[in-house]
Each structure stands twice: as C-alpha cells, then as structure tokens.
Amino acid sequence: MPTLLHIDSSAFPQGASASRDVAASFREAWQRENPDGTVVYRDLAADPVPHIDATAISAGFSDPAGHTPEQQAAWAARLALIEELEQADAVLIGAPMYNFTIPSTLKAWLDHVILMGRTGGDSPSAAGTPVTVVASRGGSYAPGTPREGFEFVQTYLEKLLGGMLGLEVDFIVPELTLARTTPAMADLIELADASRAKAHQDATEKARKLAARLSA
Structure with missing residues (x-):
C-alpha cells in the first residue's frame, strides 16, 4: 500500500490554521482510500528540524568513512529526512505564507532534504x-491582484520542488484567511469562506484521485 509523507509547518494548531485544516482533509480522504496504507507525519512547528549548519x-x-563524530550525527539525521522523501509514494505539505514566503521551519526541512547529486541534480532520487x-x-496574491508580485510561496516551491527535485507539484490555495479576524477585511469574508470551502473540496477530491491512481 502507498505511503504518504505529510509535512505541516504552520505555527498555529489545527482549528486555527487553514493549511493544517485543509491538509487534514486531504489526509483523511487519502486514508479512507488507503486504510492499510502508511502515513509518515512531521509537524515542523512541534518538532522543528534544526537549521542546516556547516557540519551537516x-x-x-x-x-x-571519514566523518567526524559530529558529522556522523548530522549526516544520520539528514539521511533520515532524505530517505523519508525518497520512500514516499506521495507528499503532502502545509505551507502557509509568512511575510510573503514559507515558514523558516519548512525552509530548514528543505535545506536538509535537498542534496545535489542525490535528491537534486540531473537524476533526482524522488523524481516523479x-x-x-x-x-x-x-x-490574495492571485494573478491580477495588487499583491501578485509579492507571492513567493508557490513561485518558490514550484521551482524548488518541481525544478530541482523533479517532483510532480500541485497546489491548493485557500486565500483571504485573515478576513474573519481583520476588521479591514470584513467585506471579504464571503470570498474567504468560499475559498476555504473550495480548498477543502479540492483536497478531498485530489487525495481520492491520487490514491486511486497510485493504487491502480
């Protein structure tokens, strides 16, 4: 049965995080289709990966064979993350926008799993x-909006996950998530609710179709 690698990076818990809530809908649909499958879960807020350093x-x-004890420990930790990616049949990532880009916890995970000559390069080990x-x-940072040029989540992850790691990248984008807590955005609540509902629907449908495809 297929294995799903699920990464969450929101600083907020489920119920207060759109990325966690929508990712949960995807995961639940996936597990309904694969009741005997495996989910490997990493919560980068609760258990952050250390920022990569010179030793790692x-x-x-x-x-x-020539590693120092410090390098041995750093490599073992890094290798565990790399192998989780390589062994996954599908990956789910919750990536909220913080200050126009991804959370630093997610960037730290990416820095560890990206290794040129293995996961990156001419023949990426997890390609496809x-x-x-x-x-x-x-x-909203959608095309045509005033903030379009400030969108560095999809832009960055498409290039990195797809271009460098060779993964098959798909996005689900719940927008306007601050509308219900920001008075200046009160007029956008209806649009925000519609965006969130569509994101949950997309998550369920995409998970179901992907699970069926991988099980065929």
Whole structure:
C-alpha cells in the first residue's frame, strides 16, 4: 500500500490554521482510500528540524568513512529526512505564507532534504513523486491582484520542488484567511469562506484521485 509523507509547518494548531485544516482533509480522504496504507507525519512547528549548519552541509559532500563524530550525527539525521522523501509514494505539505514566503521551519526541512547529486541534480532520487502543497495565505496574491508580485510561496516551491527535485507539484490555495479576524477585511469574508470551502473540496477530491491512481 502507498505511503504518504505529510509535512505541516504552520505555527498555529489545527482549528486555527487553514493549511493544517485543509491538509487534514486531504489526509483523511487519502486514508479512507488507503486504510492499510502508511502515513509518515512531521509537524515542523512541534518538532522543528534544526537549521542546516556547516557540519551537516559538509557531511553531505564527504565520504562517510571519514566523518567526524559530529558529522556522523548530522549526516544520520539528514539521511533520515532524505530517505523519508525518497520512500514516499506521495507528499503532502502545509505551507502557509509568512511575510510573503514559507515558514523558516519548512525552509530548514528543505535545506536538509535537498542534496545535489542525490535528491537534486540531473537524476533526482524522488523524481516523479506527486506532492500536494496547501499554500494558504491571509490575503490574495492571485494573478491580477495588487499583491501578485509579492507571492513567493508557490513561485518558490514550484521551482524548488518541481525544478530541482523533479517532483510532480500541485497546489491548493485557500486565500483571504485573515478576513474573519481583520476588521479591514470584513467585506471579504464571503470570498474567504468560499475559498476555504473550495480548498477543502479540492483536497478531498485530489487525495481520492491520487490514491486511486497510485493504487491502480
């Protein structure tokens, strides 16, 4: 049965986070289709991956036989993350927009799993793996909106996940998530609710179709 790697990065818990809530809808639909499947879950807010340092970087580009004890530990931790990605049949990432881009916790995870010559480069080891990104955002950064040029979540992740890692990238984008808590956005509540409802519907449908495709 297929394995789903589920990554959440919102600083807020489920119920207070659009990315977590929509990702949960995807995961629940996936598990209904794959009751005997495996879900590997990482909550990067509750259990953050350390920001990559010189020891972890150098360990990825040197012979393990010559690693120092510090490099051995750093490489083992990094390798565990890389292998989770490589062994997944599908990936689900909750990626809320913070200050126009992804949370630093998600960037830290990406820095560890990206290794040129293995997961990145001419023959990426996880190439072709479908990844669904729930890219929630407090306002709207859609084409044609005043803030279009400030969108660096989809733009960045499309290039990195698709272009560098060779993954098959799909996005679900609940917008205007701050409308109900920001008085200046009160006129946008109806649009926000519609966007969230569509995101949940898309999550359920995409999970169901993807699970069926991978089980065929």
